[in-house]
Amino acid sequence: MAESTDNLAAVLHGIDDLRMEQIPIPVPGPHQVLVRVHTVGICGSDVHYWTHGAIGNFVVREPMVVGHETSGVVAGVGSEVKDFQVGDRIAMEPGLPCKGCEHCKKGRYNLCADMKFFATPPINGTLARYVVHDSAFCYKWCSFVGTSVGVTSPLEPEKAVGRGDEGREDGRSRKFSSNSQIEEWEPFQVLRDFHELLIQPINGAFPLQNPSEDVILHRPHRLRGPRRLGQRPSLAPVGRLPDNVSFEDGSLLEPLSVAVHACRRANLQMGNRVLVLGAGPIGVLNMMTAKAAGAGRVIVTDLDDSRLALAKKLGADEVINVRNKRVVDIRAEIILAMGSEPDISIECTGAQPCVETAIMTTISGGVIVLVGLGASRIEIPIIESACREVDIRGIFRYVNCYPTALELVASGRIDLSGLTRAHYPLEQTLEAFKRTQKADVVKVFIQC
Ligand code: NAD
Ligand code: ZN
Missing domain, CATH: 3.90.180.10 (Medium-chain alcohol dehydrogenases, catalytic domain)
Incomplete structure (x- = not known):
């Protein structure tokens, strides 16, 4: 504790x-x-x-x-x-x-x-x-506790500094409890491999107490306690994840999960042409997630050139600044840039003109996902949505998306x-x- x-x-x-x-x-x-x-x-x-x-x-x-x-x-x-x-x-x-x-x-x-x-x-x-x-x-x-491990220095193998206990007789974690030193070894970054993990402190934020610089975490075999019914399996077993999941990435799984949920609610399919309205954090993550999920062309709109420039840099096929433009003109510009109407529009501004643009631009039979939360009541061209069977779907946060978001980042897909x-x-x-x-x-x- x-x-x-x-x-x-x-x-x-x-x-x-x-x-x-x-x-x-x-x-x-x-x-x-x-x-x-x-x-x-x-x-x-x-x-x-x-x-x-x-x-x-x-x-x-x-x-x-x-x-x-x-x-x-x-x-x-x-x-x-x-x-x-x-x-x-x-x-x-x-x-x-x-x-x-x-x-x-x-x-x-x-x-x-x-x-x-x-x-x-x-x-x-x-x-x-x-x-x-x-x-x-x-x-x-990243967890190397909860498995049966021995931690040794490759330089001085005899100086083993910790050894996990071999089981969970009481069903509880007792790993390293008898070795206070191991507490100082917590936050390592796993750098490679499955059986031998080279570990190092992250950003110096949690300084290594052990003087040796290189440390090998041996992982001879994996022990798992019995799983309770309905319990999800441990994610990301030791060694499977690369070192590219940082604490900041861990925090970003939250907004990334919003994007995963939005793409799921959109029923995004391979090759779908996607319009993302808004290039804030949520819009950008939606663009990246749509790409990772196999979207074809993805176009992002916003009012801010610098946000759009970043969206382009991060993978948007085209960006459009819609400032002071009429919906009818924005629609034409999007269709020209995309080569067709978008199959899916992901609205990430909450602004009325954007919702209207999404309805007017999305292909008949397509889907609009409302991510942005703006005014509680707005005027929209509802007949367009009804008669062209453009589905308007809300999303609220995310559900069962964290594991997907984590895997997308860990795999390098995002x-x-x-x-x-x-x-x-x-x-x-x-x-x-x-x-x-x-x-x-x-x-x-x-x-x-
Ligand atoms: P943000 O304010 O950083 O980004 C919004 C972007 O929309 C800005 O770049 C802004 O320039 C742009 N924008 C505003 N009006 C516009 C217009 N008329 N035309 C084009 N672009 C316009 O916000 P964010 O953090 O990226 O979040 C986006 C939205 O998603 C917010 O409304 C937020 O409340 C909502 N959100 C919803 C959920 C949910 O569960 N539904 C979860 C998280 C965030
Ligand atoms: Zn409930």
Whole structure:
């Protein structure tokens, strides 16, 4: 469990009133893990709560910790947690549904009315040093604990510094519990191979205590505790994942999952021509996901040239600045650039002209996915949608998308490294929020 009592958190007390405060380090319940938060990405919704105190019906009535795009390291596990161990690097899916309602049972838990979602009032978010979360909604992409391993230095093999125990007699994780040194070995980056993993500290953020520079993690065989019914298998077993999944990528799985869900709701097929309206973080990730899913031409529209330039750099086939243009002209420009009407339009602005453009431009029988959330009521050419059988589908967050998002990144199918970024320490959360408002980078990260 956590050794320190420091749990600095970014607590929103009301409009324009974000304070850095100490809060108690939470104790994980039986099915929860305690997470030492590493990186939190700032989302437009976090900033919106700060500037407006509410989003729709969700009103900040009492102090609330903000932040929900989270990655970190497991620092403790509850008594019933089987799949996670101290030291696992994880990404956290922010929502905890009830697991029992009709929607949850149908596998559409994002529609659960009892969803408890980080930083959606009154549920606290993750911009803190430590948080707890249900282990079923944590995803690891690097774990060398929980397998039977011996850690040795290749230079001085006799100086073995740790050895996992060989089983789970009590069904609980006891790996390395007898060897406190191993705690210092947690956050390594797995660099290669299946049986011999070269590991190294990440960014020097968690300095190696062991003096030897190169360390081989031997992984002679894999041990798994019995799986409970309905439990998802551990994702990303040791050694399968490359070193390209960083903590920042882990945080980005959150908005990436939105894009995965949007492409699924669009029923995107190979070769589909896709129009993405909006080149913010969500629009860009939708463009990249559509490409990764096999889309043909993907065209992105926005009002901002620099955002469009980045979208182009990141893989958009064509970008169109729609500022001061009429829908009829935008439609013609899109069709000219695409060579036809788009099969799918993914609306990522929430702006009325964009919804209208999507309806007017999408091919008859095509699909529009509404990702953007703008005004609650807008005027749209509904007859166009009805008579040309252009389906309009909403999406709400994501459901069962984190594993896919993780695999897309881990496999290199989606490369997030081109997204422009800014970084702030937890103490400078306010500055980070102001930077997010400037919107000069795709993502602002806070290191906790
Ligand atoms: P963002 O504000 O960073 O990006 C929106 C982009 O749309 C900007 O680049 C802006 O220039 C562009 N835009 C605005 N009006 C436009 C217009 N008339 N024509 C063309 N472009 C226009 O936001 P984001 O973080 O990328 O999120 C996009 C939207 O997705 C937001 O509305 C957000 O609330 C929504 N969202 C929805 C879900 C969901 O579950 N449905 C999840 C996450 C985000
Ligand atoms: Zn439910």
